[in-house]
Amino acid sequence: MILTSTGGGHAGPLSAYTLDQLRERRSSKWREYPPDVLPVWVAEMDTPLAEPIAAALAEAIRQGDTGYAATGGLPEAFAGFAARRFGWRPDPAAMRLVPDVMAGIVEVLHLVTEPGDRVVVNTPAYPPYFYWLPRIGRPIVENPLVLTPAGYRLDLAALERDFAAGASAFLLCNPHNPTGLVFGEDDLLAVAGLAGRYGVRVVSDEIHAPLVYPGARHVPFGSLDATAGARSITLASASKAWNLAGLKAALAVPGAEAHADVARIAPEVADGAGLLGVIASEVAFASGEPWLEELLADLAANRALLGELLAERLPEAGYQPPQATYLAWLDLRALGLGDDPADWLRRRGDVALYPGPKFGAPGRGFARFNFATSPGRVADAVGRMAASLAGRPRAGAGGTPVRP
Template sequence: MSDLSIPPLAELRKRRSAKWRTFPDDVLPLPVAEMDFPLAHPVAEALREAVDRSDTGYAAPTGDLADAVSGYARRAWDWAIDPGQVRTVADVGIGMVEILRRVVGPGDRVVVSPPVYEPFAWWIGEVGAQVVEAPLAGGPGAWRLDLDALERAFAGHATAYLLCNPHNPVGLVHRREDLVALAELADRYGVHVLSDEIHAPLVLPGATFVPFLSVSAEARRWGFSFLSASKGWNLAGLKAAAVVTADPAPKRYVDRLSPHSLYRTGHLGVIATVAAFTEGGPWLAGVVAALDRNRTLLGELLAQSLPGARYGRPEAGFLAWIDFRALGWGDDPAARILTAARVALNSGHRYGPTGTGFARLNFGCAPETLTEAITRIAASPLRPPPRAGPRHAGDPPDHPRRATARTPTAPIWSPGARRESSTTYAPERHITGWQPLPTASPAEERASGHRRGEFPARRRGRSQRRTGHRVCGPDAEAL
């Protein structure tokens, strides 16, 4: 078997990770963001050597991971990272939550751009803050940051913005000019930008990844980057990631992380990450080529077998965002597909209300598995959901236009989420016992202009007076 030959399904089902232990064996599991490729040889060899020498203790406080991250960023993206501004954490999610704890307080407003990675809302709820939406503009194949919506959200007293770069689930690689404009807005309104860049190594041909911290001084002043080898080299279970800063102001927040954060990181995760970033380039290039072929194959399969489904080719990663609304399969087509076709996808509504009628599919698999999945879906006895309300003359019997009976779905965003308006969410159950963590001294705050939960006083103008909350998003003026 070559380095990139995917084992047959019978072998894959022997794996014990979430992707292969969640569903029965008659289901093709294409939701969890794990790829089916075998481990890169340098990574497997590094792990094997560690086990052979019984080297399974705590991660050591060395600069190995910081050096590996900075070296990879320089080679891959021409981005100069100071290893002294790289902090090891267990994973990207933990890193983002811990930084959120230090830059926001309970009830603060944190902005996201749905459809977006579902755990963003969980993490915001975990720190007792509110989720505020500034949805992406465009649609399949033409997604962009909606800078007008972002400005409305930031002007509404937002404290932080969670950027997904590249953007999961739509596969958008953000343009440099959009990131520059985002940084300018962050600087104008004093909003911290936490950039999840976990899918960056998997940018596909035709797109160029731009690290947020590389675009301007404003981005560096307000930004944090979160990097990991977990998606690019399939290492999510080994637990190692990095928080990167490029300015003294955000670094002060990182310096307040618990000194025990290193020991919560997986020692084997650090070993695997260093091997991936330093020696895993040829393997990654093969994976990117295979994913490029698979995204093309998926488009062909959908055009042939499900022409009503809309699909925009992702620019990064191995996740496809598919619009099933024209097929009349209800608000949660993934649930219907699982029942009728025995193919597991992610439900689109979990990525925000704009994901209703969509589903996310993982194409980091063998072409044969991808073909089988679409063949099953196309051949399954799916029908539009039952319709409530009166029929209109001329409607065919299965017309979905007035199908007001909603397919039962899980709560949007996170369990316990409470919808306050069309674009603002807050958890019903705030974290109790929240205590402010150590903050900067008054002299530090005056020097940086940063205050927990506030924008810098020197930036506050007439348009930023606290005159009440303003709903953000494309429908804000109509509410």
Template sequence: MSSMNGGTSRAANPLCHLSLDQLQLRTSEKWHAFPRDVLPLFVAEMDVLLAESVVRAITDAVTRGDTGYPAGTAYAEALAEFARKRWDWEGISVERTAMVPDVMRGIVEILDVISCPADAVVISCPVYAPFYHFVEHTGRRIEEAPLGADQRLDFAALEEAFERAAQHGPRPVYLLCSPHNPTGTVHTANELATVAALAARHGIRVVSDEIHAPLVMPGAVFVPYLSVPGAENGMALMSASKAWNLAGLKAAVALAGPAAADDLARIPAWVQESPSHLGVIAHTAALRDGTSWLDDLLDGLDANRRLLADLLTEHLPGIRYQPGEGTYLAWLDCRNLGLGDDPAAVFLGHGKVALNSGPSFGTGGAGHARLNLATSPELLAEAVRRMAAATAIATAC
């Protein structure tokens, strides 16, 4: 046992299996974007080895030369079984699913079938930066509905944004992030039912990005948007990519409520043929056989959440941090440190720690930074020490 990770067994914790030297051999974005002396805790990649079931599935496929185009419904079937066991949700009908290359591409395709470029898209900010990039690339207008001070949905702000969106075009959309990135907020069933009721009142279609759904910490419960009353014409996107660290093996599933099946069917066939076949195999194996690995990961992430809170209290008490109920992302309020709108730039420049820039998440992001805590307890502790040193240097100037 180790006090560094809150008593979690290091042998079982997937976050404790790789050294810094081993991680620096990786060529993915997280370990390639910055020089070797920078500690990267930004992009959503985890410092883990893959679940054995996933490694076995990929290796077997490559051994038999099974590297063609994706086909069949195995991914959707595995997701439906996972949802039944994990969330006690029987609501995934394989007939109302479609494979898509990844969640963001799926969002764009859904926007194209349920709205047009003249329509507005509502987002609850601060929120995952690609929401802005992808929506704006389609030519659609963005209406922001800022979160409340408690980092939860502010329904007064949301209704105001819905009203503005409804005036702008005939088929407005609300792009929901559930669990929320970057705050880690897990929306309750009552909150989601309120979203559905407001959306119905204002003629808004809801599309829910649920990529972080398996990453919910002890004490919190993930509620699929399509499971709440009033969500029958909603759509959602899910993927095993975040929970099992499979971002490089692209595949996702789009789901439709009973009243949205015809919309889902209009997604072009070539889009549904675009996921990686190896990705589909890997994601299917993760959902079917990787739950024990996921449980060990969640224990390790929960320990890291508590460790981060302790480290910040000791080294950077000026940072306000409310541990999220989901995801492996920490939303750090650094406004009391006096580091300006973009504290991540200070941590990088003076401390050689790469975090995500708060302003990139939209309104409410200034003075914040997002930290990826899916790493070893040792690297997390080193990152906070570097951030504290960077703050001391910056504020002494």
């Protein structure tokens, strides 16, 4: 149970801190912008640590246990978590420690592709993909998700065209950031079939897998009964679900036929991981599920609240409640704020969302909203957005500003 630090009654993890307390934090979420700007941008949560994690870290500090990282029991803890949550038990002995999921993706692509090989990515996409993949000489092939009235979906015909055109790898993000889409088993099996037919290696970023809401089910790509699943490599971490991003620890998890590839990850790669990250992540996967369930209840309530507030204050905003993550992908094209509505909202509304164009061409006119905060701050953020637009002409369907 988590108590508010002000001595009030029981509150969930997202309501544990006041705004003044959060502004004492030194993380990028709270230091990127001036204090008058309310940050709902980067993927950090406004939570305390889960109590078992905090206790383990406090004990490590007491012992001065802050040396180089050893993998310890992290692979076994993750395998147990994956078995309980997803019905998948990857081989702990085959996993390798990497500093974080993005670093792991880079290392794996170095091993399973060659310079100049093309990598397919569903867009909108996690912004660091656009930085790191070209930097290591792997051109990105953008494969846009399709936006329908019912939400986003995978375009399998377009994916087949991209695979057939000579792509070497598919960087799957599931659950998907920023849309919150959870790919269904049928779609994943179809992807596996295409990947097998065209010889495409699948690298699966599953960092948000613990954060799936009722009504959706996460299926690890490596668990599929398909050749592409067996040859895939998954990147997993406790960092998003337990708010541990600054502690640096993740795992490269091979499918049954990819053990030799992951075994080629140089031991020096693990030196970029942090021992406190390993300790915290092991405890998260082994003992952190009660806290995770409490968090998911808070997030589900905020997910619904955000929809209600947008319908009331900004009905022009397009919002599909995510099936996973604590990130809302907002279609703000009808507001007439140009390609980067987050810039307007920050300058005129003192609220910071993540700019949509950083997620690729399909992000123009969109912004990402992080609702992993208290309900009051969710309401404050939407109120600031609406106030910044008071009296401003809105846009028609084509994005051209018109009078309402």
